[in-house]
Amino acid sequence: MKQEIPYKIYLEEKEMPRQWYNVRADMKKKPAPLLNPETQKPITLDELSGVFCRELARQELDDVTPYFDIPEEIRNFYKMYRPSPLVRAYCLEEKLGTPAHIYYKFEGNNTSGSHKLNSAIAQAFYAKKQGLKGVTTETGAGQWGKALSMACAYLDLDCQVYMVKCSYEQKPFRREVMRTYGAKVTPSPSMETEVGRRINAEFPGTSGSLGCAISEAVEAAVSQEGYRYVLGSVLAQVLLHQSVIGLETKAALDKYSVKADTIIGCAGGGSNLGGLISPFVGQMLRGEASYDIIAVEPASCPSLTRGVYAYDFCDTGKVCPLAKMYTLGSGFIPSASHAGGLRYHGMSSTVSELYDQGLLTARSVEQTEVFKAAQMFAKVEGILPAPESSHAIKVAIDEAMKCRETGEEKNIVFGLTGTGYFDMVAYQRFNDGEMQDYIPTDEELKKAVSQLPKVEG
């Protein structure tokens, strides 16, 4: 096979982005503002600065500045594992017999195993710069907790992680990675916070949820001197930091004059997808190019494809600001999908607004199909993908197979967000033929969205 384009397109260190790109700056209709849950007025910088570090609160509220300099300290940390390769999936193309050209941006080349480190280091850096003692956060499957504990260890910052109880018990390896990097990991709901005690009293023996762990982490941050809360997805600041993925992808494609046709990413809270597509969507918003962008979510937690676009709580304890987003309702508890990173009830308000404006489409896929795609990918491309990332693989394969029918030589680009070495229990179920696909009924979804907060106006 003639390989005009290298198997891996690496940028040089000096070609790495020096600024993050804020796609909101190019949106004519902006994502709806975060609201203070008590006053229902747009949240102010001062209010937000009580929960988040000041610089991050500023980034969160800024929807007009297109570029933010990446501080040198963060760029130096990025150099430990970036630029990440853009891989031409020659072996997968051959296996599929497709005329399409498939590329994937691989973010799993660091110990945390995913793209989450890109934002973890930024958030830890601004906390350190503000002179804080530490940060608190929640983690579901453990990917974000791992990334944050690595970033905090590097900057000598205290790191307190509330880990959803069932994951704490079922995913001891992720938990121990966090502890090895020095984080304090508490199973949630715990008896250490008021909201934790309340939830434990109300639902004895509960195995916890992401929304509940968020409430605990926020309480822990605001009740300890010198602490702030940090979050691994959903927020606009996280999308901003993750734009490094899209900027590098675009630079690598441009280097070989490749124009992407289809761009695909998995969507949990929307941060990797938002980061990957930002520079491309920016071009669309400025009328410079057009792309077919596809968000992929699990059929078990279908916020874009079956949710409603409304203001909702970001957490179960209802302490966080209200965000307008595609949501299944903060009371929705998805079935135990093995892609833990895609189990959030809502979606980034930036991704939600772009979706509402028709700049991207969404598709939901069932997990058995996802694992079939993951296995095929692992066999031909060598990398054992994370279940979350495999949602994007599945749709990339579907799109490539359509090209086989039509003969089109489309350029398909997808985000391979991480590796699945810590997800072998899920792979075991798949290998044993015991994996189940669960799709919520319309009644279940109706019930959860009937409890959305009432927002005036």
Ligand SMILES: *Cc1c(COP(=O)(O)O)cnc(C)c1O
């Ligand atoms: C957390 C996670 C995701 C989903 O989060 P987003 O914010 O939607 O990007 C996807 N892939 C991996 C490997 C993850 O760890």
